Amino acid sequence: DGGITQSPKYLFRKEGQNVTLSCEQNLNHDAMYWYRQDPGQGLRLIYYSQIVNDFQKGDIAEGYSVSREKKESFPLTVTSAQKNPTAFYLCASKSQPRNQPQHFGDGTRLSIL
């Protein structure tokens, strides 16, 4: 079945450490997105990518970095510059037409040790 796979499900970060969250899709979608979800704050866009080798900052990009070397993969790195990384992170993808919905993975929960 086609879908989006996020790994790991749970992740712990030590102070000063960078961690990378994986997102892989086999839906042949061009666009991919990373969101951060905090209780009571809905979803906030971190980065998005419309095509391979190109990506744009979302509303809260500071302290995060991404790459898009392959169409299927859009990993997110939470750097040590992100001082409050504890959150639920969601990856999504969509096909080109504007009227198509975004499809979501099951998320990664990041906590601080």
Place this chain on the structure above:
Amino acid sequence: AQSVTQLGSHVSVSEGALVLLRCNYSSSVPPYLFWYVQYPNQGLQLLLKYTTGATLVKGINGFEAEFKKSETSFHLTKPSAHMSDAAEYFCAVSEWGYNQGGKLIFGQGTELSVKP
């Protein structure tokens, strides 16, 4: 700028009662609208979408929503609530404009509780 407002961060209904979750949007152009559901510790699942055509949209799990342009609303309803409907619901509008990358603007979410 486009925006989405969900009225009520928490809604509680009895099993078998009508579910009504409110969503209002602002957009200067015809919007594309979506409702998603999220169960604890899971991703978002698409319930239904409005793009063009019929203003009453039917989705999965017995939910439906009606696009009312004059009221700039896209409220989600279900005639009879089931315990399994307890979840968080998000309304979203597709951001308009050149090179917006298919971004969605989400409401803050409404948590639905269903009492036995």
